[in-house]
Amino acid sequence: MTLTPTSTPIATEFYDWRGHRCTYDRWEPATEPAGNDRPVLLLIHPIGVGLSRRFWDRFIGAWQRSGGPVAIYNPDLLGCGEAAKPRYALYPEDWADQLLDFVQAIVRRPVIVVVQGALFPVAIEMVQRAGDRAEIRGLVLSGPPAWQVMAEVAPRWQQKLLWNGLFDSPIGAAFFQYAKRRGFLKSFSIKQLFDRAEDVDDEWLTTLDRGAADPASRHAVFAFLARFWQQGYADAIRAIPQPTLALFGATASSISNSGKTETPDERLQLYVQNLPKGRGQKLPGRNVLPYESTEAFTQATIAFVRSLDT
Numbered sequence: 001m002t003l004t005p006t007s008t009p010i011a012t013e014f015y016d017w018r019g020h021r022c023t024y025d026r027w028e029p030a031t032e033p034a035g036n037d038r039p040v041l042l043l044i045h046p047i048g049v050g051l052s053r054r055f056w057d058r059f060i061g062a063w064q065r066s067g068g069p070v071a072i073y074n075p076d077l078l079g080c081g082e083a084a085k086p087r088y089a090l091y092p093e094d095w096a097d098q099l100l101d102f103v104q105a106i107v108r109r110p111v112i113v114v115v116q117g118a119l120f121p122v123a124i125e126m127v128q129r130a131g132d133r134a135e136i137r138g139l140v141l142s143g144p145p146a147w148q149v150m151a152e153v154a155p156r157w158q159q160k161l162l163w164n165g166l167f168d169s170p171i172g173a174a175f176f177q178y179a180k181r182r183g184f185l186k187s188f189s190i191k192q193l194f195d196r197a198e199d200v201d202d203e204w205l206t207t208l209d210r211g212a213a214d215p216a217s218r219h220a221v222f223a224f225l226a227r228f229w230q231q232g233y234a235d236a237i238r239a240i241p242q243p244t245l246a247l248f249g250a251t252a253s254s255i256s257n258s259g260k261t262e263t264p265d266e267r268l269q270l271y272v273q274n275l276p277k278g279r280g281q282k283l284p285g286r287n288v289l290p291y292e293s294t295e296a297f298t299q300a301t302i303a304f305v306r307s308l309d310t
Contacts, residue, residue, distance in 0.1 A: 013026060052081025
């Protein structure tokens, strides 16, 4: 990754959270004055086979090259990447607590949360837990789920059945070994994530290969697949007080059946209508905009960050 003369190298650092070893990357503009309390970006990566904070590498590189105006903090969520990987079901509330503690203990500055896809519930839980405190100044949503998917509540019995009866078992371990194969990852990425098959490149697949090498990473993936994150967040979204930018791919799609009939235009309109301080924009791409449409996503985020200063 090439750094511009106005940036300082990324520093990988470690911290302890509730007895778990966790990891994050930090990048500071060289021009950032000491003691500055300007908001920084807090990145929330998606959950999936092989996914971790490395998902944001392309975006961070583009942010640097574009002279991104604020610092970036890029943590691994518990259960992913180089963070500890406990064998228990993780909920959005767990990751929200991890990130808020991270902001308070490590970042110690207000943040603009940039969250990918169906990890939006983690950002919502952060907003609710922060309350009237000024830790969160804004949000950037990268390809959030269909509105209907966010409004639905996954049946509790179904979540427990999936976790206890399937995922947290030898069957689940065997399924993970199958799902981490490069052929499966490539096929899934083409069918569900990327607009263009040619964008599912070796860099993407190698990153997933490395992230899935530790079989203990399956626990966070299975917590996501068990839909512990689907808790009916429509009212919570309507109560978000921070300025929010919702970015959607021009060919955005949904894996869940309930969201398949929602067009990208309808999805954008529903989010803008329901976010008190929301604005929306479509970008080239499908469901992983920071990777497949890096430059467009970066410029939209820079413009939003600068708008918060006015």
